[in-house]
Amino acid sequence: MNFLSLNEFYEFLSSQKKLEKTKPKLNKNHFQKEIYQTKISKQKFSNIEIINQKGYYSTILSAQNSKGEYFAIKLYKSPSLKNYSNFEKEKEENQKKPNLKAQIINRFIQEINIINHLEKNPNIIKMIDWGLTQPNLYPFIVLPLYQNSLSKKYQENQLDFSSFILKGVETLKFIHFNNVIHQDLKIDNILFDSSSNLILCDWNSALFFSDENFEKISFQKDLIGFGKILARIILGKIKGKLSIQQIKNSLKKVDEKNINNNLNQSKNLLIWKDLIFKLLNITKFYNLNDLEKFYKEIFETINEKKMKK
Known part of the structure; x- marks a missing residue:
């Protein structure tokens, strides 16, 4: 498990920084014109294509290495780091009052470290490498490229709903009992590998927590988020804005x-309504025992429902 420190990041940034004073010329597609070479394996990537540019902090690209293999590149859309000059001074200022560059750097480092921390779980996306582009020094992470998303599975009527519920809850329990909260659980952040295994991705909003600050952690945000995903599938409304009250x-x-008939097992979906409401109506957990008890109840309910199918 390799953790990336702020010092290591700044040292690499300093080593990569170009000294010329000219401002980088940026245009609409400049992300595709950057040079992508990773820090650890020194791999270079080409054939850069934009997959998703909707994220506030990041753009998802597809890229090919020298062996012809395709990967996803998560590019952090910071202002160009090329103009950073006094690293020690900026580090000190960033720790006191983070500016936009510092916020994005911190999110980038946090995402790498959280993915590495959770790497033993097969349902967590794996980090392959990271680097800084040239010439504009944008931070990026190299990830596996998955062709199947939750939306695609749903639209193609290929989603096994009960298995999805079980695997989703198991994955959430794993991350919570490994001192991480995801904080941005939504349909777009769930992918599937070629064997239809669930892959939870997009960890740039995630946080580590310690047992000492347990009471301040919003586990319910993750669990309610998963409940909203399940409800949207049953309702057949996987896109568009819906408040939690509208969903309920x-x-x-x-x-x-009026059950959603876009799933093979639609006739069995109604048995999951009370479990989904249990997720949507979660209140605060005050200690680890409360959280453990809740997960135990959820797993008992899942097993009971699967028996009734």
């Missing part, structure tokens, strides 16, 4: 006459 109101009205 719509879910209450779902019955055999």
Whole structure:
């Protein structure tokens, strides 16, 4: 397990920094024109294509290495780090009051370290390498490129709903009992590998926590987020904005006459309504025993529902 420190990042940034004073010329597609070479393996990537540019902090690219293998590159959209001059001074200032560059650097380092911390779980996306582009020094992470998303599985009627629930809850329990909260659980952040195994990705909002600050941690944000995903699948509304109250109101009205028929097992979806409401109505956990008890109840409910199918 390799953790990336702020000092190591700044040392690498300093070694990569170009000394010329000219401002980098940026245009609409400049991300594709950067040179992507990783720090650890020194791999170079080409054939850069933009997959998703919607994220506030990051852009997802596809790229090819010298062996012809394809990967995903998560590019952090910081202002160019090329103009950083006094690293020690900026480090000190960033720790006192982080500016946008510092916030993005901190998120980048945190994402790498959280993925590495959770690497033993097969349902967590793996980090392959990281680096800084040239000439503009944008931080990037190299990840596996997955072709299947939760949206695609749903649209192609290939989602095994009960297995998805079980694996999703197991994955959340794993991260929570390894002192991490995801904080941005949504349909876009769930992918599937070629064997249809769930892969949880996008960890740039995630946080480590210690047992001492347990009471301040919003585990319910992750669990409610997963409940909202399940509800959207049952409602057949996987896109668009919906408040939690709108989701609850719509879910209450779902019955055999208006159940979402976009899944093979739609006739069995209604048995999961009470479990979804249990997730949507979570309140605060005050200690580890409360959290453990809740997960135990959820697993008992899942097993009970699967027996009824």
